[in-house]
Amino acid sequence: MLTEISNTELDALVERDRVHKRVYTDPAIFDLEMERLWGRAWVFVGHESQVPKSGDYFSTSIGTQGVIMTRDKSNNINVLFNRCSHKGAQLVGDDAGHVAQFRCPYHGYVFETDGILAHIPQEAGYQGSDFCKGKKESNIRQVPRMQIYRGFVFASLTADGDELETWLGPTISSFDNILDRSPLGEIEICGGRLRYLHDANWKILLENVSDNMHAPVTHQSAYQPARMVGENFKPEDKPLEIEMLERFGSSYEVADSANYITSRYGHCYADGAITSGSSHDEKSKYVSGLIEVHGLKKTREILNMSRQNTIIYPSIAFKSTMQTIRVYRPLAVDKTIQETWTYKLKGAPEELFEDSIRYNQLVFSPSSIAAHDDYEAYHRIQHGLQTQGLEWVSQHRNLDEDISNSDGTRKSSGTSEMTFRNEFQAWQEYMLDERV
Ligand code: FES
Ligand SMILES: [Fe+2]
Incomplete structure (x- = not known):
């Protein structure tokens, strides 16, 4: 437990039609969110395609916890804490890359891409100690839970749920x-x-x-000039950029619908269902490829699901x-x-x-x-x-x-x-x- 905020106090911050500003401004609430919300939810880590080959890694975070998604020698995905098991240095920066093994930048201890300790320089100095190869605590720790839905990798800092x-x-x-x-x-x-x-x-x-409700106001300076420029084009010649920006000025009625x-x-x-074919021509190479796989009816359903x-x-x-x-x-x-x-x-x-x-x-x-x-x-x-x-x-x-x-x-x-x-x-x- 990081802070002493009672359930009664927390409960009083959220009412059915308003929330107290402390939920956005209080550092103690933020700490508690990291523990109870980000610490319990499934958090998106990345996608399998970011680590396509054995040895690939991708560094990110779960809440404020640095983690590394890796593809190990057995081709499995792992989510490891970005923390060397020796004295705690981060193994990698906030980046992505490819390694045969992870070598800690501080004392050079080496770990397999599934976190297993592989090599300690001057290993004899550890004789008879609890820090050695084969001991679970000497490995890089895996995040308690990792599950993948159709390539999307999620992890949770909590073992159950x-x-x-x-x-x-x-x-x-x-x-x-x-x-x-x-x-x-x-x-x-x-x-x-x-x-x-x-x-x-x-x-x-x-x-x-x-x-x-914000777009017609906040983005007025973006969509108004786009509309003015857009008037110079026939609909079929209008640049995609102009179309994209004009959409920010959709009316409240359109947003409501x-x-x-x-x-x-x-x-x-x-x-919001869009009309069939409004974003993709059914004769286009893309849509005909989809029709080959799914048939026309299902393809329309897929593309209309906006x-x-x-x-x-x-x-x-x-x-x-x-x-x-x-x-x-x-x-x-x-x-x-x-x-x-x-x-x-x-x-x-x-x-x-x-x-x-x-x-x-x-x-x-x-x-x-x-x-x-x-x-x-x-x-x-x-x-x-x-x-x-x-x-x-x-x-x-x-x-x-x-x-x-x-x-x-x-x-x-x-x-x-x-x-x-x-x-x-x-x-x-x-x-x-x-x-x-
Ligand atoms: S902190 Fe990583 S090898 Fe020492
Ligand atoms: Fe916006």
């Missing part, structure tokens, strides 16, 4: 949709990680993903239509790393991946003319909440308008704050109930 697929619940269909869009049923993460450090709490970044679906543990997805945003709480959000993934890595109560990744649909034409890169650069990168609007908003929220202004943060919009579905999910309009309320329901469940 729901299996990954149960925990993902109905939102698992968003992963299926990602893979169904590939004629080979597989994806490959490519194109590097765009990484930003934000002066804001991780929950502020995550809430922004399903906040459809999308549905948000929430499920247990804070997950949600946008379920998961503009899916959030797997608390660590990942993705857009299956734009082949982009956002990964959240909290560092402190007011510091969060956000990474944006792109992926290829295996078997699909290269142009789809090129569009994904263009979208990532246009909407998420430092050179974006839309991303910095959000980035400024994150900082402003964090700084506003730190003032002695009001104590509470509103989540009142469309309260009591959720519709319960038979599979346990709930549905509301695209501008409802149901998604935030659902995230905080999960937050309470993790933070209060030690059995989660």
